[in-house]
Amino acid sequence: MKKNLLRQWQKRGTVLSLHSVLFVALFIMCLPFLWMLSTSFKTSSEVLKFPPTWIPHDFTFENYVELFKAIDFIHPFYNSVIIALVSVILSVIVCSLAAYAFAKFNFKGRDKLFMVLLGTMMVPGVVMQIPTFLLMKALGLINSYTGIILPGIASVGMIFFFRQFLSTISNDYIEAARIDGAGEIRIFWSIILPMMRPALVAQGIFAFTASWNSFMWPLIIATDDRFYTLPLALTQLDGQHASNYGLSMSGAIVVIIPLVILFMFTQKYFLNSMNIGGVKE
Amino acid sequence: MKTNLRSLLFFLSPALILLSVFLLIPIGAAVYMSFNKIGVEALIDPQTISFVGITNYTQIIFHDELFRKALLNTVIVLVIAMPLTVALSLSLAVLINSKLTKFSSLFRVGFYLPAISNTIAVALVWKWLLNGDYGLINYLLSLVGINGPQWLTNEHTAIFTIIMLVVWKGIGPNTILYMAALSSVPDSVKEAAEIDGASAWQRFIKITVPMLAPTTTYISIMLLIGYLQLFEEPFMLTGGGPVNSTTSIVMLIYNEAFKYFNFGYASAISMVLFFIIFAVSLIRIKLTKLGS
Structure with missing residues (x-):
């Protein structure tokens, strides 16, 4: 006892x-x-x-009140929302199409091409940013939504994630639909996309977060404050109102809260998108 | 399945065009640029670009004091922050995974918050918390009789504020990765060891840690790729100062390219960074293979 x-x-x-x-x-x-x-x-x-x-x-x-009235914080908020939404939609479309081709089509050099793309994931982003900046400058796309959004749309990580997901879907569905005479686009739209839903949502949320928090590229390409996203507006706030802590903290809250709310509602997807091929050894 | 060319192009070309223009060609261009002198005047007149061979590289490696400083700073952050993040994530994961722990989802969400929060926004708060005169941290220290330093403006402490911020942000996701891996360690193995009289600590070191090795390798490589590209934290917290004591390699590249418009030289530093990341990752993978 x-x-x-x-x-x-x-x-x-x-x-x-x-x-x-x-x-x-x-x-x-x-x-x-x-x-x-x-x-x-x-x-x-x-x-x-x-x-x-x-x-x-x-x-x-x-x-x-001061944040949104005296200092124009609505404008960067609007920019961040538009840029994140457009980036997510375009990314998911472009990457799911490519992933389908890599997963279900046979073409010459497919695996080699895919390996080259995967290899580029080791290259730090800053390597591409300098030539891309010069290209954007030449095209006159500095200070434009297009300039901010375009380079980030096609993502090797997202294509990889979708391809992994698609490789778990049996080819039988596709074969059956082909025998029934459905075209590839039709098959993708009405059979593959509905099956990919969880992967699309997971990567959509992941891409939204990445765009919302992205800093270095907007910093490089948006020099005019009309194109500032929220993180850039925060650095400006810190520069101009450094000692007004109440104001800068309310600014930080406005930047953080939308993602916290998104996270609360979609935890399971967040955690899924993180496991990209990670711990599956 | 044999596919016709038209549908192949439909599916593949949007991604391939974008990846070529914004990924593959820029990588090639960066290699080319790194062997040239390209200044601000090249933006107007491309004729001013001149081929300089490996001069940029020899300058970086043998003569650039600032590069050496930035490399040293980045390596200091890496060698302190990486083991710290791994150790803390693993410890917290073990604690949360314990059968005795209640509110485990509260901890999971709480620890994850720093990771999803915008770095610029949290750096803004930390900047104030760490402020030598008005900061909460020095106030709390003064309550227990410690006179806190000027964390951000002292040459010796500034780098530690950067390390603290990246570790604080890095713990959450890795704790969750470790939790997932821990739940796949079979209980039967641990129970067998317990019957054989192994203590909790022995079981942890001899069974759990080796079984988590693949996860640890994955986490370490992800962390080292991330930490070697340190930028936002010093940019916002210290601005690279004082006296360049927190300037990172990416910050140096940013300054060279977008402040001083030395595009060729900046490209060369970015290539050096790529080789460093590549080499360190390879070494880390080799270490795992030696261990097993």
Whole structure:
């Protein structure tokens, strides 16, 4: 009996220390978000008060009002939304078409071509960005939505992910449809695409996140603030209103919140899209 | 299946055209550019481009102090942040996966938040948290009697703020990858070892860690490719300073190309970076093969 009791206490001790470690870690991981959120609702006099307050005394929306009224934050928000949506739609279309060809068509040099494309995934993005910038300059596409969106549409990673997914779909469906006289485009549209739905959603969300958070390419190609996306607008905010922490924190919240909401609703897809061929060894 | 050319072109050409114009041709162009001197005047008059052989490369490797500094900074971040991210992700995954743990989905979501959050936005908060005079961190330290340094403007501490930020962002996804891998380690093996009298720590080191080796290799390679391309964190947090103590290789390339318009020289640095990434990845893969 005594031994049992000892064991029980030992177990309780383990459970307690386990959870304390995890909650401390959780606090550290979430501290910046809590601080950001709290600050964004503070009046400017409370922001720099010591000792700091976690729950705002005079709860206010003035930072957000200023963000959207005095500083034009609506425009970059609109740019980010448009660019992310257009990028996602075009990416998913272009990449799923190509993936279907790589997965289900036989043509000369198919596997070699695919290996070359996969090989380019090792090349750092900055290698391509310099020549691409010069090309865009020559085409007069600096400071344009096209210039921001176009280079990112065809993604080797996405084609690879779709191809892996398609290789699990049996060829029998396609053969049967061909015998029935359906054309390739018809087969793709009414048989393959519906089956690809989970992969399309997973990669769509992944691409949306990537576009929303992308920084270096817009920084290079959008020099005019009419084409600024949210991250660029944030750097501008930091430059011009560096000491107005309430304002910059509300800006950061506006950039972060849409993806957090998306993440909350689509967790399972997020986690799927991450596993690209990863741990399947 | 034999396919006719017309449908093949329909499916393949949009992607192939885009990949050629924005991926394959630019890679070729970057190689070509790296052997030339291409300045801002080349934007107007391509005649000003001049072939310089391997001069750009010899300049980078033997004479460019700033490149050496940027390489050193990037390597410091890599060798500290990579093991730290791997160790923390694995530890947290083991803790969350424990049968005794409650609220595991809360932890999973909480740890993942930094990863989906925009780097510029979170760097903005960290910049304030780490501010030597008005920052929360030095305030908290002062409560326990520690006089915190000027984290971001001190030459010796600035690089650690970058490391902290990338580790903080990197933990979430890798914790989840490790959790998935951990759940595929069969319980029967661990139970057998337990019966044989192996302690929890021994079981972890002798059974779990080796069984996770493929995941660890995958995570390490992904991390090293990412960390060697460090850019946004120092750009926003420290601007590369103080005295270039946080300038990364990609930041150097960005400055050379888009601030000073030395397109040829910047391309050459980007090729050097590619070779570094390639070599380090190969070494990491070889290490795994030696281990098994």
